[in-house]
Structures are given as C-alpha cells and as structure tokens.
Amino acid sequence: MATAVPIEVRNLTMAYGEYVVQHDISFTVNRGEIFIIMGGNGCGKSTLMRSLIGLQRPAKGTVLYDGQDFWHVEAAEHERLKRRLGVMFQGGAMWSSLTLAENVALPLGEYTNLSPHLINEIVSFKLALVGLAGFEDFYPAELSGGMRKRAGLARAMALDPEILIIDEPSSGLDPLTARHLDHLILELRQNFGTTIIIITHELASILGIGDNSIFLDVQTRTMIATGNPKQALRSGDPRVRHFLTRGEA
Numbered sequence: 315m316a317t318a319v320p321i322e323v324r325n326l327t328m329a330y331g332e333y334v335v336q337h338d339i340s341f342t343v344n345r346g347e348i349f350i351i352m353g354g355n356g357c358g359k360s361t362l363m364r365s366l367i368g369l370q371r372p373a374k375g376t377v378l379y380d381g382q383d384f385w386h387v388e389a390a391e392h393e394r395l396k397r398r399l400g401v402m403f404q405g406g407a408m409w410s411s412l413t414l415a416e417n418v419a420l421p422l423g424e425y426t427n428l429s430p431h432l433i434n435e436i437v438s439f440k441l442a443l444v445g446l447a448g449f450e451d452f453y454p455a456e457l458s459g460g461m462r463k464r465a466g467l468a469r470a471m472a473l474d475p476e477i478l479i480i481d482e483p484s485s486g487l488d489p490l491t492a493r494h495l496d497h498l499i500l501e502l503r504q505n506f507g508t509t510i511i512i513i514t515h516e517l518a519s520i521l522g523i524g525d526n527s528i529f530l531d532v533q534t535r536t537m538i539a540t541g542n543p544k545q546a547l548r549s550g551d552p553r554v555r556h557f558l559t560r561g562e563a
C-alpha cells in the first residue's frame with residue numbers, strides 16, 4: 315500500500331559495538347524528492363546509508379518504507395522492500411571482468427525471469443538513458459570516471475527502483491562532469507518520478523539539486539538540521555551554514 319511518505323526514519327541510533335556513530339536521527343523523505351544526507355567526514359553518512367539499504371541493523375529506532383518496519387518485517391518482506399531500492403555505491407561497484415552490458419544485466423538475471431533477449435533490450439535502454447548507448451561491450455576500465463558513474467546509475471536503475479540511493483556521486487569527478495551527473499539525476503527524477511537519496515558533501519550538488527536534507531554533526535553525533543539546503547544556507551543552524559560556505563559564514 316503506497317502512502318504519501320515512502321521513507322520515514324524514527325529515532326535511529328547507529329553504532330559499531332559500543333561506539334555510537336549517530337543517535338536520534340529522524341526524518342521523512344517524500345515521494346519524488348531529492349533528499350541529501352550531508353555532513354563532514356566520518357559523521358556517519360555511509361553508516362546511515364547501510365541502515366537504509368539493509369546492510370546494517372540499527373542499534374535502535376525504526377526505518378519505515380511505506381509504513382512497513384524495514385528491520386522487523388519477515389525475511390521475505392524485507393527482501394521485497396529491498397527490491398524497491400536501487401543503490402549506486404561510491405566507486406560504481408562494477409565488476410571489472412564484465413562488460414557494461416553484463417554488469418547492468420546482473421540484477422535483471424538475478425531477480426527476474428525475463429528472457430535473455432528482453433534483458434539485452436532493457437540493458438541497452440538503461441545504458442542509453444545515461445548517455446552510454448553503444449558502450450555495451452566496453453569494460454569498466456575502458457571508461458572515464460564520469461562514464462563509470464553513469465554506468466553505475468544505469469545498473470542501479472536496472473530493476474526500475476522506486477527509490478534510488480546514491481553514495482557520493484561526485485567523488486573523483488571534475489566540476490563539469492559532476493554537474494552533468496547532477497543533471498542526469500534530475501532527469502531520472504523527472505522522467506520516472508524516482509525518489510532519490512544522495513549521500514554527499516559536494517556543495518554544488520547539495521545546493522543545486524537538493525529539495526530536502528539532513529545534516530549529521532560529527533561532534534554531537536546527531537542530526538542538527540533538516541530541510542531545504544538553500545534555506546539552511548540563508549537562515550539555518552550556524553554549524554550548517556559554516557559547512558555550506560566552506561567555513562566562510
């Protein structure tokens with residue numbers, strides 16, 4: 315059953331053993347929103363992402379997808395909820411020994427009963443979507459960093475996810491290539507209505523495409539702000555403004 319709020323996080327605490335990385339994290343992500351998880355190095359962005367995609371059980375709190383408790387539903391339902399998520403890891407996480415087409419085809423082969431012919435068609439469509447039509451037979455090492463990121467996006471979109479979670483899309487990209495990727499992300503949202511969560515500390519992306527955000531503070535180990543990043547820049551918590559202006563405000 316779809317509700318207006320696809321993702322709701324309530325009072326989440328994440329820890330490695332006794333070490334609490336972040337506590338009392340609460341936020342909602344609305345449908346079709348580009349939601350930014352931001353904060354300085356080591357604040358716990360990746361750890362939060364791992365809790366959202368099923369790789370790390372939170373120490374406390376709840377992650378709800380369409381009102382369903384992600385970490386407390388039965389195993390089959392947990393898997394079904396995971397299927398609704400497309401994840402792009404930082405380095406693209408492509409298999410180096412597989413071509414782009416084989417990489418994008420992997421989730422389709424694993425999770426669907428589609429014929430190889432149909433899978434090939436879907437793969438070509440997804441690669442075209444990210445501007446990589448004709449690169450089916452290339453290996454990841456034969457691509458530039460920006461192309462590899464786009465290939466990672468194509469793979470994350472392979473199963474038509476309702477929610478796309480992207481870890482550091484701009485890392486390692488020059489500013490213009492990073493901007494290109496931001497535009498591509500906006501296009502995906504516009505064309506497919508995908509809800510998109512981005513983990514980043516890239517200011518241009520945060521301010522350029524973020525509709526909503528949370529800021530995880532490394533000192534207090536909890537969130538200190540939520541809301542539209544541009545608004546946070548104008549009137550938000552001084553620590554967030556400090557971050558968003560690279561220490562100038």
Ligand SMILES: Nc1ncnc2c1ncn2[C@@H]1O[C@H](COP(=O)(O)OP(=O)(O)OP(=O)(O)O)[C@@H](O)[C@H]1O
Pocket residue numbers: 330335353354355356357358359360361362
């Ligand atoms: N597997 C682990 N075991 C123990 N501690 C960990 C583990 N992974 C991360 N940490 C610690 O948890 C904290 C948060 O790490 P995390 O990678 O989530 O931060 P981040 O905000 O994504 O950082 P960055 O921006 O540098 O990538 C750090 O202090 C890190 O050392």
